[in-house]
Amino acid sequence: MSLTSLIDVIFLLLLFFMLSSTFSQFSEVTLTTAGAGHARSPDTPPIFVQLRANSLRVNAREVTLDALPATLGPLMGDGESRALISTSADVSAQRLTDLLLALRGAAGLSVQVLVPS
Structure with missing residues (x-):
């Protein structure tokens, strides 16, 4: 086996892995500390969101992730x-x-994630 054919095989493998890999778009989520939030009106009660592996509740009402903004x-x-x-x-x-x-x-x-104890 010559050196030229080995380089060709390596190039073909490299090309195959580059073309077959998936490219994911990563999103950025900004997290702030509790003290960095803005002052809120004392008239507005907080919204309680319970996140579970298979469910999502907003103020004890079952919702889907798609219906959350509404x-x-x-x-x-x-x-x-x-x-x-x-x-x-x-x-x-x-x-x-x-x-x-x-x-x-x-x-x-403003969003605050509570740490489970």
Whole structure:
């Protein structure tokens, strides 16, 4: 086997792996500390979001991730609102990220994730 054919095989393998790999678009989720949030109106009660592996509840009402923006609209009021997210131990990081991305679209909503004890 000559050196030229070995280089050809390596090039073909490299080309195959480059073309067969998937390219994922990663999204960025900004996290802030609790003290970095904006002041909110004391008239607006917080919105309680319970995230489980197979369910999502907003103020004890079962909703889907797609219906979340429509559910949050009437609860937010006029000014700034705060969402408190409670997760269970079986929630994956991807599920929490999907929820945070859905909540990012709500204007005037500050999000705080509660750590399970």
